[in-house]
Amino acid sequence: MSTQAGSKSAVPHVLDIRDLCVRFRTKRGIADALDHVSLSIPKSASVGLVGESGCGKSTLMKAAIDVLAENAEVTAGSVYYHDLDLLAAPAETVRQKRWAGISMITQSALNALNPVKKVGDQIVEAIRAHRNMSRKDAWARAEEMLQLVGVDPKRAREYPHQFSGGMRQRAIIAMSLVLSPDLVLADEPTTSLDVIVQDQIFRKIRSLQEELGFSLLLVTHDLGVVIENCDRIAVMYAGQVVEEGPVDQVVNTPFHPYTLGLKNSLPRIDAVSEPIAIPGGPPDPIEMPKGCRFAPRCPFAQDACRQTKPELVSVGAGHRAACIRQAEIPGLRAEAAKIGTWAKVAVKSEEVVE
Amino acid sequence: MRRYIVRRLIHMVITLFAMMTIMFFMFRLLPGDPTMTMISSVMYPKAQEAMRAQFGLDKPLIEQYLIYLKNYSTLNFGYSFHSSREVSELLSGRIVNTLVLILPSMIVAYGLGALLGALLGWYRGGRFETSVVFVATALQAAPVFWLGMLAILLFSINLGWFPPGHLVTPGMFPDQDLRMYVSADFLHHLALPFLVHTAYQICFPLLLMRSSMLATIGEDFVEFARIKGLRERKILFGHAARNSLLPVATTIPMILSWALAGSVVIETVFSWPGLGKLMIEGVQRSDFPVVQAAFFLIAVLTIIGTFTADLLYGLLDPRIVYD
Numbered sequence: 001m002s003t004q005a006g007s008k009s010a011v012p013h014v015l016d017i018r019d020l021c022v023r024f025r026t027k028r029g030i031a032d033a034l035d036h037v038s039l040s041i042p043k044s045a046s047v048g049l050v051g052e053s054g055c056g057k058s059t060l061m062k063a064a065i066d067v068l069a070e071n072a073e074v075t076a077g078s079v080y081y082h083d084l085d086l087l088a089a090p091a092e093t094v095r096q097k098r099w100a101g102i103s104m105i106t107q108s109a110l111n112a113l114n115p116v117k118k119v120g121d122q123i124v125e126a127i128r129a130h131r132n133m134s135r136k137d138a139w140a141r142a143e144e145m146l147q148l149v150g151v152d153p154k155r156a157r158e159y160p161h162q163f164s165g166g167m168r169q170r171a172i173i174a175m176s177l178v179l180s181p182d183l184v185l186a187d188e189p190t191t192s193l194d195v196i197v198q199d200q201i202f203r204k205i206r207s208l209q210e211e212l213g214f215s216l217l218l219v220t221h222d223l224g225v226v227i228e229n230c231d232r233i234a235v236m237y238a239g240q241v242v243e244e245g246p247v248d249q250v251v252n253t254p255f256h257p258y259t260l261g262l263k264n265s266l267p268r269i270d271a272v273s274e275p276i277a278i279p280g281g282p283p284d285p286i287e288m289p290k291g292c293r294f295a296p297r298c299p300f301a302q303d304a305c306r307q308t309k310p311e312l313v314s315v316g317a318g319h320r321a322a323c324i325r326q327a328e329i330p331g332l333r334a335e336a337a338k339i340g341t342w343a344k345v346a347v348k349s350e351e352v353v354e
Numbered sequence: 355m356r357r358y359i360v361r362r363l364i365h366m367v368i369t370l371f372a373m374m375t376i377m378f379f380m381f382r383l384l385p386g387d388p389t390m391t392m393i394s395s396v397m398y399p400k401a402q403e404a405m406r407a408q409f410g411l412d413k414p415l416i417e418q419y420l421i422y423l424k425n426y427s428t429l430n431f432g433y434s435f436h437s438s439r440e441v442s443e444l445l446s447g448r449i450v451n452t453l454v455l456i457l458p459s460m461i462v463a464y465g466l467g468a469l470l471g472a473l474l475g476w477y478r479g480g481r482f483e484t485s486v487v488f489v490a491t492a493l494q495a496a497p498v499f500w501l502g503m504l505a506i507l508l509f510s511i512n513l514g515w516f517p518p519g520h521l522v523t524p525g526m527f528p529d530q531d532l533r534m535y536v537s538a539d540f541l542h543h544l545a546l547p548f549l550v551h552t553a554y555q556i557c558f559p560l561l562l563m564r565s566s567m568l569a570t571i572g573e574d575f576v577e578f579a580r581i582k583g584l585r586e587r588k589i590l591f592g593h594a595a596r597n598s599l600l601p602v603a604t605t606i607p608m609i610l611s612w613a614l615a616g617s618v619v620i621e622t623v624f625s626w627p628g629l630g631k632l633m634i635e636g637v638q639r640s641d642f643p644v645v646q647a648a649f650f651l652i653a654v655l656t657i658i659g660t661f662t663a664d665l666l667y668g669l670l671d672p673r674i675v676y677d
Contacts, residue, residue: 067580098583111574126582159672
């Protein structure tokens with residue numbers, strides 16, 4: 001595993017995002033969506049990307065497949081898929097890499113599927129956009145994939161509205177794997193489903209991954225999902241990666257106060273303590289805080305935090321965090337698990353509002 | 355599906371019956387006496403009486419109504435008060451003239467309008483789009499007769515490219531047989547009314563398709579089609595335009611029936627002997643059998659058009675289920 005994202009290492013990366021900066025032009029001004037984000041996805045690995053809504057997870061994912069919105073602007077950085085910089089490559093080259101190389105499981109299968117086309121046809125058109133295959137063969141392949149994800153292949157002739165939510169999600173998974181891509185991006189793949197179907201879907205994704213060996217970037221706001229499904233984790237806050245590393249290290253010994261806070265929000269089976277929420281909300285992307293972006297909500301923030309922008313530094317094997325007090329964090333973990341520690345911030349932030 | 359069609363057929367008959375009833379009484383309640391246009395009551399009151407009896411206008415209104423219903427149920431449209439010719443014969447020639455002008459024009463208007471609208475919506479935000487939208491809005495707001503007169507002034511009188519009216523050069527086809535409709539002379543006469551009508555009718559599908567496209571482009575499945583690596587052409591026509599077509603398709607029957615009923619304007623401007631012109635003549639002469647039959651025909655065409663479009667809509671959008 002590489003210790004420095006962006007540097008070449010022995011492990012080949014399927015996707016290598018380096019120093020990516022993305023801004024959005026909005027009516028209110030320029031929104032800072034991604035700030036020098038680096039993220040690598042090793043071959044056949046699962047990387048979880050967690051963070052609150054609006055922290056830039058989806059923007060990062062769209063950048064990874066080069067379908068950013070029209071008002072988005074990449075001001076720096078690159079997105080390498082193997083040796084190809086997707087942001088600099090000609091449109092047709094990028095088109096050929098989409099789906100055949102990088103596919104995606106979307107948040108809402110209902111919206112991603114065209115309501116007036118048969119599910120089978122929508123899989124077939126994905127195949128035929130990249131492979132020189134007859135309609136009949138492509139249809140057979142689509143049916144085969146539906147079977148693989150546990151959907152009756154006969155239902156390929158039906159329309160999306162005739163599918164249940166879980167089946168639609170399975171159909172999207174079948175579609176995402178139909179060209180055997182080596183990278184699958186999954187954007188909150190189970191948000192719209194109930195927990196039992198959620199579990200089935202993830203189990204299906206895991207077993208297919210073992211069988212087919214693709215890499216997975218799993219975007220979610222649910223730390224528990226990442227713990228269960230991923231090898232590595234990247235924690236995003238306000239457009240920056242604040243901590244990343246192997247899942248067990250990051251979860252057991254977090255070095256960023258935001259990760260500590262996220263960990264507190266996990267419901268625990270032993271029920272010794274209630275989940276603790278991080279008070280306040282993410283900063284306005286149009287007016288980001290000058291120093292550490294988490295400082296206004298951080299119980300351990302000092303004056304220096306509000307002045308200096310922290311850099312990602314190594315805190316363990318393949319484990320990096322962006323906190324200027326990272327050396328003191330091991331001593332603060334016990335305190336971070338107490339509800340009172342966070343309550344103080346809540347009081348403070350309310351005072352600021354007044 | 356079969357039950358739906360049967361139910362719709364019953365509805366169609368009821369609609370037609372209601373429309374026939376309204377039409378019958380409407381014309382008879384209007385001032386004017388059909389015999390007036392032929393015989394002056396001041397000069398020959400007896401002859402006028404005789405003519406009233408011959409037309410059956412002396413019978414009580416309700417009896418006339420029942421005779422009218424009975425005749426229509428056997429598709430007997432009677433004789434024209436004015437020319438004494440069979441109404442069905444009068445109409446059949448005129449309806450062909452109207453259809454030959456209106457139908458191709460509407461097909462081109464909707465086909466081209468939808469295509470242009472789709473492209474405008476897809477390549478949105480240019481100066482080209484702004485100017486096309488401006489021109490289309492202006493054209494749509496302009497009255498057809500005025501557009502027709504301008505076209506005659508420019509293309510017939512000033513440039514001399516097209517004849518200003520009529521089906522063919524007078525005297526060329528005294529029999530008005532089918533060969534006339536495929537002659538170069540006929541097409542030459544058709545060109546100008548066709549262009550004016552198409553230019554006017556193209557605006558609505560064009561503007562509607564454009565706004566429908568703008569709404570569809572923001573949908574997730576369009577972005578997803580791009581993520582799937584489909585070619586831009588395929589995303590445009592296979593997804594964005596395909597789905598944007600749905601609201602445009604629903605307007606076809608409505609606009610088509612308006613165009614048929616409104617053909618009177620373009621036919622008058624271009625002296626085009628179609629159904630619309632026949633109606634005007636009939637109303638002016640209180641020629642009830644002709645007017646009734648003409649309105650009946652338009653009603654039938656409208657109802658059939660609506661029905662076909664409803665079935666078409668079901669084919670276009672699988673979410674619509676008929677039961």
